[in-house]
Amino acid sequence: DQQVKQNSPSLSVQEGRISILNCDYTNSMFDYFLWYKKYPAEGPTFLISISSIKDKNEDGRFTVFLNKSAKHLSLHIVPSQPGDSAVYFCAAGGTSYGKLTFGQGTILTVHP
């Protein structure tokens, strides 16, 4: 039972354009959502988060959008840079849930 899904295994984007990574979840008890970035041979690094009381959170080039009715979140990166090339994981959890559940990841490649 995969409660958090990233349906696109990979995404290729030109430098300077927008990258949009998507994530769907099924458990309505999730109230906290995060994105992590992972470079090869490193652990995942926290990128940005959003709680269920908001529908948008912005941090520099990164914006996370949450659509609770659709149980969908997305990460927008504008403008995309080659250094953004990595695997991106979405995760969901919350104080009542006690742990984070991760999606399978999306490999983002930003071409110069």
Added chain:
Amino acid sequence: EAGVVQSPRYKIIEKKQPVAFWCNPISGHNTLYWYLQNLGQGPELLIRYENEEAVDDSQLPKDRFSAERLKGVDSTLKIQPAELGDSAVYLCASSSNSGNTIYFGEGSWLTVV
């Protein structure tokens, strides 16, 4: 401030041998997690500690895996005996509170041959 520290970074062992991984969480973080990451997959929780108590070990294969966090700080994860299918990355993470942002170490990469 130091992040989550794990050792060893890489380990190659023969099947049926034991292996142990060590983790030191971020100072002041009461919650510690061990996650397993297989190639091409997201991290999956093995065990979660609140201080020294294991509050969620439902996904830990208890026939061969064990973990401890005796003083509520450092933790070790042991596999005995290791099987070929245990080849994966073992990630330790910590957080100030359960269910909120967790911070990962660099992982311990295990290859069982």
